[in-house]
Amino acid sequence: MAETTGKVKRSQPAWSPPEPKREPAKLKLYNSLTRQKEDFVPQNGNQVLWYSCGPTVYDSSHMGHARSYISFDILRRVMTDYFNYNITYCMNVTDIDDKIIKRARQNHLFNSYVAESKPWNSVIADTVTAMTPFKEKMEKEEDKDKLDMYKRMKAGIEAAVTNMETVVNNNSGETVIKEARQQLLVASKDILSDWLDSLHGSEVTDKSIFSKLSQYFEGDYHVDMESLNVLPADVLTRVSDYVPEVIDFVQRVIDNGYGYESNGSIYFDTSVFSNAPNHHYAKLVPEAYGDMKALKEGEGELSISEDRMSEKRSPNDFALWKAGKPGEPTWDSPWGKGRPGWHIECSVMASSILGESLDIHTGGVDLKFPHHDNELAQAEAYFENDHWVQYFIHSGHLTIDGCKMSKSLKNFITIKDALKKHTARQLRLLFLLHSWKDTLDYGSDTMTGAIRYEKLVSEFFHMLKDIKRNTPGSGVEAFDKWGPEELSLNQKYSDCREEIHEALCDSIDTKRTCDAIKDLIKACNIYVPDIRNKRRPNRILLENIGAFILRIFKIFGAVQANEDWLTVSSGATTGSVDVEEMVMPYLTVFANFREDIRKVAREEKVTSVLKVCDNLRDEVLPNLGVRLEDKEGQPPVIKLVDRETLLKEREEKLRQEEAKRKEKELKKQKAEKEKAEKEAQKKIPPSELFRKETDKYSKFDEKGLPTHDAEGKELSKSALKKNMKVYEAQEKKYKEFLKSQETSQQSAGAEAQSG
Template identity: 60%
Template sequence: MAASQDAGKVRRMQPHWAPPTGTQVPRLKLYNSLTRQKEVFIPQCGNKVAWYSCGPTVYDASHMGHARSYISFDILRRVLHDYFNYDVLYVMNITDIDDKIIKRARQSHLLESYASNGKSHSELLQDVAQAMQVFTKKMETEEDADKRTMQQSIAEKVKQVVCELNVAIEEGRPEDAIQATRKRLLEVACDPLGEWLDAALSATVTDNSIFNKLPRFWEGEFHKDMTALNVLPADCLTRVSEYCPEIVEYVQKIIDNGFAYESNGSVYFTTDMFDRSSGHSYAKLVPEAYGDSKELLGGEGDLCITEDRLSEKRSPNDFALWKASKPGEPAWDSPWGKGRPGWHIECSVMASSICGESIDIHTGGFDLKFPHHDNELAQAEAYFGNDHWVRYFLHTGHLTIAGCKMSKSLKNFITIKEALQQYSARQLRLAFLLHSWKDTLDYSSNTMELAIQYERSVNEFFLTVKDIVRSTPSSGVEAFSKWNDAEKDLDAKFHERRSAIHEALCDSVDTRTTMDHLRELVSAGNVYIRGRREGKQPPNRALLKGIAVYITHMLKIFGAIESEDPIGFPLTTEGSQNLEETVMPYLTAFADFREGVRKVAREQKVVAILEQCDSVRDEVLPNLGVRLEDVEGQVATLKLVDKETLLREKETKRQEEEKKRLEKERRKQEQLDAQAAREAQKRMPPWDLFRSEKDKYSAFDDKGMPTHDVTGKELPKSATKKLAKLYQQQEKKYNDYLKSVDSNQKENAST
């Protein structure tokens, strides 16, 4: 009995505990082009993510359209790996066999040979004329308005240089001048002349090495551009030229499975049969484009849009898996004869070779949806016999140039190298981060100015926090200060922004919203610092450092910061030494010495020394990339900023001061003019007050008062009354003036 009572007592003494309800943490969702909505991201193999990305077709310089895709993919990849901690295998291909590459390589080879064959000036002019006849006919039938405008521009340039060369020859100008004009003609006429030579001589090109030389060069340039943009290299890089045996085997199996057929040495995929078969559907990404002959032809390549090629197909909807090689084209052995891979098959084969029968993520540009990616899906699912070769398809949005479509074929593209001459890689990345990865992005001066302003405001916050961290104890009792309401409010905002950022990144990696939250966090930090300094209290070092470290960490995840520094954008010397760590101790010692000198100068009122201290701050240090800010009653703030930025700030400040000076002088002159007008008004006799206003009055009485308006009509009594009042006021001013003159005369006479 006693034992049971004791047990009950123990139970009554045990406290009640229940877990907190809390909130549900959001899960990562990605916008899936296959479903056209956001889907919860669930990899197929635990934490591992198999990711295949369509790489470039390397026949020319990489442009901002490439930057749009590959920077966006790089951001997505970094977020999945570094923020969500997925184990990502990132595979990217290089298309080094393609109709564009074959044509460009062949034409470049033929143009080089033509330029060195010693043709006379008249022969060159005759050949260019024939090439332009063909080019003009093509231009007249071009349906695309943008392309036609580009072709017209080429034709005008060729016409102009042809005229210049004829004039130079007729006038007998020096041979070096004629040769310079001739060289320029070959440059401006390279497209029409290359097409003309290719049409006549393509079959004579038998050296297959030229088809390897061109893509290898441009692939190297592409990798250099990606490195300059801080885009991480792929974990696995595949080239079409290295996978031709696998492509042949892949195509054979598709034939064996009943979804492809051989025709005249080429192999075509039968889309109708695939679409009708159980468990399959064609054009999953863009079903409304099924049967779009223009898009389908565009995917086949220029060299295959010929009557004999098109007649080989059983249906216009079928597309090439393997193309029989014609003379002047590279070729590989196959059961169907010498040939080369179709464009779409390469990605299916290479992605399957590395990632297997089902890929977690497949990425590419928006313009690749149809037919390229839809054809990829059909080929792979015909090969594996499944209906889920890709789980999540992610497509980046278009890039426009100042609102206009950008295209290599239109020759209005900006190369990555050209963009990097005007903006830094970080600024370009910030511009992309400030937009959704799946929406159209307009590359313009306005877009880049927003990115530059964002960089400037965040960098200024970093510099301020660094100065606070340097100027306060880092350890010991003094390192910890009491949190008051200001600190608690800032910490609450810090937590709110972090939660909001996590939610935004879970929402299909919404970097635009994320960057807004980071900006708000910077603003909250600046408001807190300003409030503390106005109250002459030191800001809390640990709290601000935590915020700055977090913002830095997020920008590192996004690839906008490359260094290992815990706070801010790096400043490095040529030897990659941390400039801040190297010079800041010396700058701090100098600033402390300067503050001591200023204190003595103020106490002893030595103005010249104070002026010298200001001169060092305003004239000397900015030229060294140092901003020193004097804060009343506190230690001066030191910030390392690039020299160009400081000099621009200095010039802006000078212009603003000059503007203020001119405005001050203008107001002063207005006051003087008004004073002079008032003085002149006093000296006017009242009988002359209205006589000059001939546009208002036509008759006056003997006192100078108006009696009739300009039309000759007698003035009403109400108007006469108002004028009489003005007359009396002027009469008083004039009498006062006369009295002052009389008084001055008497005073002068007495002296």
């Protein structure tokens, strides 16, 4: 038996994890199905099956499309790069649709009409004929916005017709007549196209006419999305590629008892579906059930004739398959030649790629009813389930300067036109600064806010670059002792990261995130000048903050993955030249030399030299993409900025200075006018003060005080008392005026005698 040492061995206390002060935030998403924020729980681990309604490709993409696709791009990036979900993102392209068919026919017929080179009088005659059904449509229109649009169209056409007749009657030259004829064709294109389609639309049989239109605008859409830095879908589906799958899907819906055939069309039976156990129709917008206007719009312009509407068992039923009509592309089916309905395409393609239950389905808020409600019904009828979509996410409306944006109202701005005015990053910042599910106004005020925010962030990164240039970045010298200022800033940085995490967990609240970044940047902007007067700023702390902010904006898609916020293209053929690294040593020497000259000029009071230095800073360098900032008591700060940005800033500065000058001038004029009015008021004898106010008074006493109002009623005591006070005040002013006149006369007399 071993000897013991006599020491008692104490047992170690059991370790237990600390109690958290609060639970970490978890991702919640606003779910249109429940109309509230719900914990996001994918059905299969970290995998997320996501389907997004894509464009109907019959025209150029506009800012309404940008509203949806940029918003969903931001959500997708955050869920992938911040929350690390494994997402399969599927999006459709609608290339078979009533709008595409009609637009393709109209374009074809109108182009053929123009190619005939009809004389001007024939164009006028056809325009007048086409105006008849157009005016009938105007008379029936109940929507005020549409009616206003029709009135504008009518006025434009009538003006073009009048101009054409005037030009001909004045015996104008051939060139002028051709121009007037062209203006008439442009003004009347819509009504002529509609009229031609009503006459000859059924004669268009070439299928390529429809496919060429959709292919062209699909390509145009992808160019726009790339310009906006919107990530492409993982899977892109086109209806034209899925017609066999649509037919099989529709057949199974019929077999399950939820579809019926009528005159070669197949309709979804909403009554049977609603009465079936575990099925619910119009889950997203139950209050819209029976909304005939929305239902007709959902069926499509070519599918709402009385014949087609009468084919249905119920007005609430909708087409799964549309029987073919002359002038439409068709495919063979068990029910005869026809084409897919609009709603069925998404149910079929999403299910073909992602299966019987999606984690996320996204689309614009205007698609809720009937499109998305019909999608849900079809898919759940096919799979006999009640959970085809777990989370329905809808982006908010877009307005333009407060007005509804709509292609049908011809009130829209194309993405290409928007990018002529603002950069893709500025447009994305506009969306980031607002909630993705709320209505967003695209206008000068909101864009000004986005541009100001961009400048705030840009100035922060310029400041960071300036600190990097003037502060050691490696080795022992890089590590400075932290003082109270660094501890305070680091705490704000830490709080900001926590705030941003909570904001992104809160249904991906980018506005709150951007606000938190803005506050952190402001804290850095306060920290740097305060520190510079005592010691150098802590480069490592500021670089960490900058790296975090840059990471968030890269996640948001506001910065390309391989760039920084201030990336400047050199235009060099090698493609590997760092412009800033190359030119900054020379600019630094130049800026310091200029600063020495300014010091001498101030000491010697040579203002002309100071003006030359200021002109160099304000006029010459901005044209070279250089911003030079003079800092009192510190070395000048040099920033390489996009030349166009600097020139716009200069224009804005001049505009503001001019606005201030005009405001100052107006104030001066107003003050002079008020002074003149006061002087003129003094000259009025009190007895005449009220007599001109015949719109108020009808009788006056011997002093000129009013006694009766304009209707002949005696004034109340309070009114008499009030007028007496005004009278006495005027009497005082008038006496002062007379006294000043008397003094002036006496002075003039004295001068005359002395002369």
